Amino acid sequence: MISVGILANPASARDVRRLIAHASTVTVAERCSMIQRALIGLARMGVDRVLIMRDHGGIAQGLELAQKNRRKDQPLQWPKLEYLEMEVGGEATDTLNAVTMMCEQECRVIIVLGGDGTHRLVAHACGEIPLACISTGTNNVFPKFIESTVAGMAAGALAVKKVQQELVCLRNKRLMLEINGKAQIPALVDICVTSEDWIGTRAVWRPKDLRELYLSFAEPGAIGLSSIGSLVLPRARELDEGLEIMMEPSSTNGIKVEAPIAPGLITEINVDSCRPLRLGEPKSIRIPKGTLALDGEKEIEFNAEDQVKITLDPLGPWSINVDKIMGMLAKNI
Amino acid sequence: MLDLNRERLLQAYETMKTIREFEERVHIEFATGEIPGFVHLYAGEEASGTGVCMHLDDRDSIASTHRGHGHCIAKGVEVKGMMAEIYGKDTGTCRGKGGSMHIADLDKGMMGANGIVGGGPPLICGAALAKKTLKTGGIAIAFVGDGGSNQGTTFESLNLATIWNLPCIFVVENNGYAESTSSKWSVSLSGNATDRAAGFGMPGVEVDGHDFFAVYEAAGEAIERARNGGGPTLLECKLNRYYGHFEGDAQTYRPQDEVKNIRETKDCLELFRKKVTSDGIVDVSDLNAIDQKVMKLIEESVVEAKAAPNPAEQELLTDVYVSY
Amino acid sequence: MARRATFQKAINEALEQEMERDSSVIIMGEDVAGGTYTEGDSDAWGGPLGVTQGLYTKFGDRVMDTPISESAFIGAAIGAATCGLRPVAELMFIDFMGVCFDQIFNQAAKFRYMFGGKAETPVVIRTMIGAGFRAAAQHSQGLYPIFTHIPGLKVAVPSNPYDAKGLLIQSIRDNDPVIFCEHKMLYDMEGDLPEEPFSIPFGEANFIREGDDVTIVAIGRMVQMASEAGDALAQDGIQCEIVDPRTTSPLDEDSILESVEKTGRLVIVDESGPRCGMAADIASLVATQAFDDLKAPIQTVTPPHTPVPFNDFLEDLYIPDTERVVKAVRNIVKGN
Numbered sequence: 001m002i003s004v005g006i007l008a009n010p011a012s013a014r015d016v017r018r019l020i021a022h023a024s025t026v027t028v029a030e031r032c033s034m035i036q037r038a039l040i041g042l043a044r045m046g047v048d049r050v051l052i053m054r055d056h057g058g059i060a061q062g063l064e065l066a067q068k069n070r071r072k073d074q075p076l077q078w079p080k081l082e083y084l085e086m087e088v089g090g091e092a093t094d095t096l097n098a099v100t101m102m103c104e105q106e107c108r109v110i111i112v113l114g115g116d117g118t119h120r121l122v123a124h125a126c127g128e129i130p131l132a133c134i135s136t137g138t139n140n141v142f143p144k145f146i147e148s149t150v151a152g153m154a155a156g157a158l159a160v161k162k163v164q165q166e167l168v169c170l171r172n173k174r175l176m177l178e179i180n181g182k183a184q185i186p187a188l189v190d191i192c193v194t195s196e197d198w199i200g201t202r203a204v205w206r207p208k209d210l211r212e213l214y215l216s217f218a219e220p221g222a223i224g225l226s227s228i229g230s231l232v233l234p235r236a237r238e239l240d241e242g243l244e245i246m247m248e249p250s251s252t253n254g255i256k257v258e259a260p261i262a263p264g265l266i267t268e269i270n271v272d273s274c275r276p277l278r279l280g281e282p283k284s285i286r287i288p289k290g291t292l293a294l295d296g297e298k299e300i301e302f303n304a305e306d307q308v309k310i311t312l313d314p315l316g317p318w319s320i321n322v323d324k325i326m327g328m329l330a331k332n333i
Numbered sequence: 334m335l336d337l338n339r340e341r342l343l344q345a346y347e348t349m350k351t352i353r354e355f356e357e358r359v360h361i362e363f364a365t366g367e368i369p370g371f372v373h374l375y376a377g378e379e380a381s382g383t384g385v386c387m388h389l390d391d392r393d394s395i396a397s398t399h400r401g402h403g404h405c406i407a408k409g410v411e412v413k414g415m416m417a418e419i420y421g422k423d424t425g426t427c428r429g430k431g432g433s434m435h436i437a438d439l440d441k442g443m444m445g446a447n448g449i450v451g452g453g454p455p456l457i458c459g460a461a462l463a464k465k466t467l468k469t470g471g472i473a474i475a476f477v478g479d480g481g482s483n484q485g486t487t488f489e490s491l492n493l494a495t496i497w498n499l500p501c502i503f504v505v506e507n508n509g510y511a512e513s514t515s516s517k518w519s520v521s522l523s524g525n526a527t528d529r530a531a532g533f534g535m536p537g538v539e540v541d542g543h544d545f546f547a548v549y550e551a552a553g554e555a556i557e558r559a560r561n562g563g564g565p566t567l568l569e570c571k572l573n574r575y576y577g578h579f580e581g582d583a584q585t586y587r588p589q590d591e592v593k594n595i596r597e598t599k600d601c602l603e604l605f606r607k608k609v610t611s612d613g614i615v616d617v618s619d620l621n622a623i624d625q626k627v628m629k630l631i632e633e634s635v636v637e638a639k640a641a642p643n644p645a646e647q648e649l650l651t652d653v654y655v656s657y
Numbered sequence: 658m659a660r661r662a663t664f665q666k667a668i669n670e671a672l673e674q675e676m677e678r679d680s681s682v683i684i685m686g687e688d689v690a691g692g693t694y695t696e697g698d699s700d701a702w703g704g705p706l707g708v709t710q711g712l713y714t715k716f717g718d719r720v721m722d723t724p725i726s727e728s729a730f731i732g733a734a735i736g737a738a739t740c741g742l743r744p745v746a747e748l749m750f751i752d753f754m755g756v757c758f759d760q761i762f763n764q765a766a767k768f769r770y771m772f773g774g775k776a777e778t779p780v781v782i783r784t785m786i787g788a789g790f791r792a793a794a795q796h797s798q799g800l801y802p803i804f805t806h807i808p809g810l811k812v813a814v815p816s817n818p819y820d821a822k823g824l825l826i827q828s829i830r831d832n833d834p835v836i837f838c839e840h841k842m843l844y845d846m847e848g849d850l851p852e853e854p855f856s857i858p859f860g861e862a863n864f865i866r867e868g869d870d871v872t873i874v875a876i877g878r879m880v881q882m883a884s885e886a887g888d889a890l891a892q893d894g895i896q897c898e899i900v901d902p903r904t905t906s907p908l909d910e911d912s913i914l915e916s917v918e919k920t921g922r923l924v925i926v927d928e929s930g931p932r933c934g935m936a937a938d939i940a941s942l943v944a945t946q947a948f949d950d951l952k953a954p955i956q957t958v959t960p961p962h963t964p965v966p967f968n969d970f971l972e973d974l975y976i977p978d979t980e981r982v983v984k985a986v987r988n989i990v991k992g993n
Contacts, residue, residue: 431772467681
């Protein structure tokens with residue numbers, strides 16, 4: 001039996017960026033729709049079983065309703081949908097537990113619908129299982145906006161081995177974080193050191209508070225904090241390097257960039273220094289007190305007594321290249 | 334959130350603690366049978382009302398729900414008057430003629446707790462219209478529950494506030510239960526009110542209602558947007574209530590240890606305490622001093638309320654109209 | 658000769674003069690201006706029957722069109738009234754009260770009492786009442802008794818242009834919530850109308866006609882029926898005293914009781930229905946407080962306890978007419 005997991009975060013695209021910037025809203029209804037499209041793609045490729053978490057955010061409920069309330073004259077084109085047997089508390093640990101179970105139950109691919117934060121959590125638990133990364137929301141860098149039907153087809157094609165993993169997947173980098181010797185869940189895109197005292201609503205948007213930025217990659221065309229890097233020294237995902245950026249709002253040296261750090265929010269950032277960040281070289285952060293934002297979400301408050309170390313690492317998650325897979329399916333007549 | 338200095342943090346704690354101890358005491362006193370009518374307790378939800386109302390001043394108005402004690406205290410309504418009102422006494426905020434569900438103090442911009450679910454949002458549209466027309470710089474905030482978010486009045490108000498670009502905010506305090514019914518069922522799409530804002534072209538933001546800082550920051554942005562003519566916002570605070578819909582509710586619809594777990598892991602006062610004392614900005618002794626001050630205030634309120642007189646007989650007929 | 662104008666003009670003028678005098682008076686309602694955000698004319702309607710036309714042109718943003726959301730905008734008018742404005746909201750047809758009644762009877766009406774005397778809610782809700790327009794069951798009712806039943810509300814039901822202007826000006830200046838009922842069949846009625854602003858106090862009945870033989874209490878459009886009946890009966894030597902309460906809340910009970918004390922006979926003609934309507938209310942008042950003055954049973958002339966029919970013949974049967982008033986009087990008074 002060929003199994004694929006789907007991990008969809010019901011809670012993203014509802015934060016304060018809808019208020020202080022022009023971030024889009026991706027309603028729970030839309031997420032359900034995206035999943036249904038992916039299910040159709042998976043089924044068509046011959047995937048038998050799909051595992052999904054019974055979330056409390058409306059997605060599982062929406063899928064159950066879609067099954068129940070569908071038109072009687074149209075057969076359901078899904079693989080067998082199974083809800084994971086686990087406690088769901090509405091916390092980040094749900095994602096970790098769900099993905100762990102998907103791996104244990106031999107899912108060959110995991111389709112992720114969410115932002116950078118969701119992908120970060122999935123990546124921490126998925127081991128070698130490749131991810132099909134679908135962005136929900138406008139503030140994301142790691143996953144892209146890809147149409148879910150096609151993503152389902154591509155993920156399905158990989159799951160049933162119509163294509164070879166080595167040819168269609170990328171091993172992503174990640175940023176390891178240690179606080180006082182204790183490892184935290186790694187970030188996939190960026191770790192930002194801000195001078196703010198409080199985590200608050202988690203979003204990062206005030207340029208005057210940004211001090212240090214560590215990027216695993218900085219692609220041109222990205223939105224969010226990594227755009228600061230991509231406007232100074234672009235670093236592709238595939239490259240063996242990231243970036244280390246120091247910012248000091250009050251200094252007059254350095255380079256000024258106009259960076260789109262959030263949808264609809266372009267601000268001037270003073271980049272004091274921007275250096276390549278090499279794999280395996282730990283960096284200690286400089287400012288004594290503030291908060292750390294991982295993949296765009298403030299998560300950890302630290303002070304002078306805390307030792308914070310960041311290291312770029314090559315063993316992040318595998319992600320599938322949808323375009324490449326679909327290209328390989330072409331008949332080429 | 335640069336304005337959260339020591340003084341403000343202590344103020345936040347005092348407000349939340351006052352609400353908590355007020356409600357816990359009403360819970361105890363109600364069980365003795367001395368308090369008439371219905372009470373609906375806000376215990377557990379303090380961070381939401383406090384995080385929002387700390388940004389407000391006398392120019393601003395709020396309208397609340399039947400679960401209104403917390404909003405009253407957060408908006409600065411006098412605590413002793415409130416307790417006397419709950420006892421129905423002449424010294425009460427409303428001269429004993431409103432009771433728990435109708436405590437109001439218009440001088441402080443508190444347009445009333447409301448016995449009608451969804452009664453607040455239209456009134457707040459009006460308050461916001463008045464402030465916009467009279468150019469006072471004030472804003473208006475409607476608190477509704479997950480249940481109230483389903484009332485037609487709420488939808489109409491979301492629409493009206495958007496098309497008239499009113500300086501107001503709709504705060505949905507989603508505690509998961511509309512009386513005894515799960516909001517995961519009754520609010521379409523698993524109890525999320527935030528997504529509905531998008532349908533009106535209004536920004537919708539969700540925060541953890543147990544986290545004072547998250548509420549404070551998001552509310553601050555929404556309030557600033559409203560004050561500057563940017564229009565309305567929907568802010569959903571996901572939180573929990575410790576007690577039943579009303580006092581006397583056996584809460585058999587809740588899983589056995591739910592409240593116990595919430596009190597242990599998500600107590601907004603404990604979370605706040607831990608955070609502010611770990612940084613050294615505020616000392617444990619500061620907070621303990623506030624605890625004592627609050628307990629004394631609550632004790633005095635109850636003693637004075639019990640001793641206060643009932644309204645005089647002729648008060649039955651007064652204040653039906655302004656003119657007679 | 659005194660200046661003559663229509664009931665419709667009286668209302669428009671009252672609004673205009675009060676809005677000139679007091680900048681906190683605003684108007685809101687569906688199509689009260691009309692044409693908002695369309696590519697055609699603004700001030701396109703001035704209300705469904707043109708009563709508020711011209712006000713948008715003169716006062717701009719103080720005349721606000723609303724979406725069809727009675728709960729929201731009637732509630733907003735009420736909320737704004739507690740916060741320093743003096744809104745005049747239009748509930749287009751009193752028949753629509755069902756979609757906003759809570760805001761009126763549980764909120765506006767009760768604020769002052771529930772909040773211990775600290776609230777003032779100077780809101781006016783203007784609304785159309787009455788049958789005769791062939792508008793059928795859901796657009797023809799006279800539901801003012803329901804508002805009259807609610808303590809905290811004041812209710813005005815003018816019968817002529819003069820009273821319409823004076824009572825509307827009083828309503829706007831009054832600090833309590835007022836339901837101002839405009840009978841749609843009276844808009845074209847002409848009458849004496851002073852040009853300057855003036856107000857008529859609430860709770861003061863108007864004696865249309867004086868007489869010793871029978872008291873006819875008539876409300877709203879029924880004042881016309883009563884007047885015509887009075888003329889017809891006078892030919893037979895029956896002198897009717899016609900009392901127009903003008904406001905049903907507060908009700909000028911003293912005038913009614915004094916009149917019955919004098920005449921000993923009472924006919925009540927009212928277009929609101931027979932069950933729990935104004936006729937029942939006034940009959941009860943007189944029966945309990947002036948029983949000893951009555952020389953004959955109280956007569957009530959009301960529509961039947963039915964919805965308003967659409968067919969014009971049936972609707973005309975529904976509405977009490979002059980003949981029925983005459984008949985009611987003759988039931989209890991002998992002519993020459």
